[in-house]
Amino acid sequence: MGMPAEAPRRWTAREVAEMQQEDRPFPRFELIDGDLLVTPSPGSPHQFVVAELFFRLYGHLRGHPEVRALMSPADIRLDPTTVVQPDIFVFPRGTEPLTVWSAIRSLLLAVEVVSPGSKRRDRTIKRDFYMSRGVAEYWIVDVDAQTIECWLAADHAASYHTTTIEWRVPGIPEPLVIDIPELFHAAIG
Numbered sequence: 001m002g003m004p005a006e007a008p009r010r011w012t013a014r015e016v017a018e019m020q021q022e023d024r025p026f027p028r029f030e031l032i033d034g035d036l037l038v039t040p041s042p043g044s045p046h047q048f049v050v051a052e053l054f055f056r057l058y059g060h061l062r063g064h065p066e067v068r069a070l071m072s073p074a075d076i077r078l079d080p081t082t083v084v085q086p087d088i089f090v091f092p093r094g095t096e097p098l099t100v101w102s103a104i105r106s107l108l109l110a111v112e113v114v115s116p117g118s119k120r121r122d123r124t125i126k127r128d129f130y131m132s133r134g135v136a137e138y139w140i141v142d143v144d145a146q147t148i149e150c151w152l153a154a155d156h157a158a159s160y161h162t163t164t165i166e167w168r169v170p171g172i173p174e175p176l177v178i179d180i181p182e183l184f185h186a187a188i189g
Contacts, residue, residue, distance in 0.1 A: 010034035016083045017075065028073055031083040032129045039085075042115050045143050045188050049113050050087045052187035053141065053178075057088060057109075060167075060176040067108065067169055068093050075101045078133040084126070086110040090169070106134065108169060113141040127151055137167070146184045 016031045030037040042050075050071060057069045072085040088111040091104045098104070110130050112122040122140055130138045131153055140149040148161045167176045 008035070011036045013077065013081055013083055028085045029083065030085055031081070032125055034081070035125070037121060037125070039115075039118060042113075046087075046113050046115050048187040049141060049143050049184065050111075052183055053111065053113070054088050056176065056178060056183070057090060057167075061090070061169070061172075064169070064172050066093050066171060067091070068098075069109075074104075076104055076107070077102050078105065078107070078135070082129065084110075084129065086126075087113050107136070109137045109139065109167065110135050111139045111141060113143060123149075131156060139165075143184070143188070146180065148178075148180060 011031055011034055013031055016029045016036065019029050027041070028039040030039065054069065054071050061067050061069050067090060069088065069090045071088050074085060074089070075083050076085065076089065077083055086107070088109075089104075089107050090109040091107050094103060107130070110126075112118070112126060114122045119142075127138060127140070131151060134153055136153050138151040138153075140151070141147075142149065146162070148165050150159045150161060150165060151157070152159075161180055163180055165178050165180060167178070169176075
């Protein structure tokens with residue numbers, strides 16, 4: 001006689017918030033549809049790419065106070081039952097100063113730089129979550145392949161970039177154009 005299957009444990013946003021400690025950035029805890037995702041500290045190539053890409057996004061948005069770019073750790077709750085921490089995220093700035101992460105209710109861009117342990121969930125669970133919550137654009141940056149996979153909420157389809165990627169922000173006339181080989185060269189040599 002077989003044993004009955006146990007129902008998977010369903011986590012809550014409150015439980016994840018209690019586990020997350022402000023003074024310790026890793027591991028990062030994320031919650032999507034009741035499933036707890038635990039991310040260990042990333043390697044240095046990952047962090048160098050995050051920093052280089054953030055530097056370019058931040059520079060492009062300078063002078064446009066209606067839009068902000070930040071890096072995680074940051075507990076982003078696009079709905080009350082989830083907690084995500086994209087490596088880089090761009091959001092429309094509200095009228096009030098940002099004092100709590102829960103004030104961010106929408107993202108213009110979410111970026112995940114994949115690590116060996118996160119490739120599958122970044123390309124499935126997180127992609128599906130971001131697309132279902134109206135995130136305008138989701139980038140999956142693959143350090144090993146030196147590519148950027150771009151998902152648009154309007155299309156629900158990916159485009160794959162190996163030479164350049166162009167990003168347009170509503171209200172900012174000039175696009176950000178990133179030379180992908182140069183980005184990776186600047187980040188990791």
